[in-house]
Amino acid sequence: MSLSLLCSNTPEGRRRKDIRYLVYDLGKFDEPxxxxxxxxxxxxxNSSSTSTTSDNEDDGGCEDTGSRxxxxxxxxxxxxxGRQTYKMWKASLELSMGLFSRANLLDKPKTLHFWPLENFPDAVTTNFRVPGFDLIEFLVHFLQTYFPGLDVRLENLHDINTDDSNLVSRYHKKTKKKQFLVSDLYSQLHSLTGTLKRDFILGWTWTDLYPTEELNFVLGEASFVHRCAVLSFGRYEPLSYKVNEDLETVHGIDGDVEEDEASSVRVxxxxxxxxxxVATHETSHLFGLNHCVFFECSMNESKSISQALSQPFFLCPICLRKLQRFLKFDVKERYKGLFKVCRTLQEFYPSPGMERTCQWLERCMTFLNTENGS
Ligand SMILES: [Zn+2]
Ligand SMILES: [Zn+2]
Incomplete structure (x- = not known):
């Protein structure tokens, strides 16, 4: 081993130390x-914009990679x-094992139950344009592709309005619409659905959700401890949706909204x-990933809807390292699968966000297929 590898005062030595601190040992991965x-x-x-060290040339990070x-x-x-490095994430998972079971959480098969918790209007779920899927099936397919190694199961409807669950709810003072208290929902989901506590649940409601009495609504929320996350379609209704766009914060001011009809929802x-x-962000929280402060990343915290929607779909290298360890997928294969599903969606339901994602995935796959930056 050369002296420069041992000395942490050289740029190369410092970089190796930083890599170890942030993502730990990478020895088991292929070179790309x-x-x-x-x-x-x-x-x-600190000097990435002005210096070029020998092992980060063309590394796709802060160095200019030209046209890519x-x-x-x-x-x-x-x-x-707020930094959660790979080792910190792993330590928090290992700590949590005592809460759930003696089994090693990291090495057991993992199941995510995707659970529709209310009836959705036909206008939302049918006439989905991607061949072979309705909307709910496509969501499940997407999650399976985003989280390879996770067994994502689509469950039959479990209507939370017809059982005696006594879920805490309120009527929003402006929209006059029912809202469920999200924390009450996910704290009860395992018992409501009869699911094993070691499994994960992603519930999906039509009804709007609220996080606390003082706050307005949430699009979704997750609890690592409960292994449950809940998404709501409630804020995607056209008029609520318009109010969302006008709001400055996710938990923001009230807006006036008139009566609207479920049938007017346009997917x-x-x-x-x-x-x-929202679905991929909240599901990632279920696996212990905290909000990311390192990079522009799918796991960034968002304080407004517009901020949330401007954030990337993909994970930064540190968050990707955690997810890969948890689910043990092949990084390259995952990107290939994601590119395919994103392209398909973009073909039938184009959006600027998905177009940016497709372009990023293409660049990323080129980067991974370029050995030694050549
Ligand atoms: Zn979050
Ligand atoms: Zn990240």
Whole structure:
């Protein structure tokens, strides 16, 4: 081993230290995947815009990769608070094992139950244009592709309005529409659905959700401890949706809204983009991923709907490292599968967000297929 590898004061030594701190040992990955994950260190590199070290040339991170552009944009500076490195994530999972079972959470097969919790109007679920799917089946297919290694099961309707669950709800003072208290919902989901606690649940409601008495609504929320997440379609109704666009914050001010009808819901590319963004973000929380402060990343915290929707679909190298360890997928194969499903969706339901994602996936696959940056 050369002296430069041992010395952490050289740029190369510092970079290796940063890589280890952020994503730990990458030895088991093939070289292209290692190259992608090593980009993690760019977020701690103060001089990345002016210096070029020998092992980060053409690394797709902060260095200019020419026509391909940057794959990942790090926060500048990365805040000291809120960092969840790969090792921190793994330690928190190992700690949580005692809460659920003695079984090793990381090495057991994982099941996610996708559970429609209310009846959806036919206008929403039928006449879906992607061949071979209705809307709900497509969501499940997308989640399966985004989370390879996870067994995503579509469950039959479990209507939370017809049982005696006594879920906490309220009527929104402006929309006059019913809202479920989301934390009450996910704290009861396993018992409502009779699911094993070691499994994960992603519930989907038609009714709007609210997080606390003072706040207006949430599109979705997840609880790592309960292994449950809930998404709502409630805010995608055209008029509510318009109010959303006008709101400055997700939990923001009230807007005036008139009566609307479920039948007027129009499933388009923008709506699907939003739905998939929220579904993948909340599901990732179920696996212990915290909000990401390192890069522009699918796991960034969002304080407004417009902010949430401007964030990327893809995970940064640090969040990808966690998800890969949890589900043990092949990174390249995952991107290939995602590209295929995103392209298909873009063909039938175009949106600017999905177009950006397709272009990014293409660049990423080119990067992974380019050995040694050549
Ligand atoms: Zn979140
Ligand atoms: Zn991230």
């Amino acid at each position: 995947t290692q190259k992608l994950l090593r980009i993690a260190a760019d977020c701690l590199s 552009g940057k794959l990942f944009q790090h926060k500048s500076p990365v805040p000291k608070m 388009d590319g923008d709506l699907l983009w939003k739905l998939l963004r």
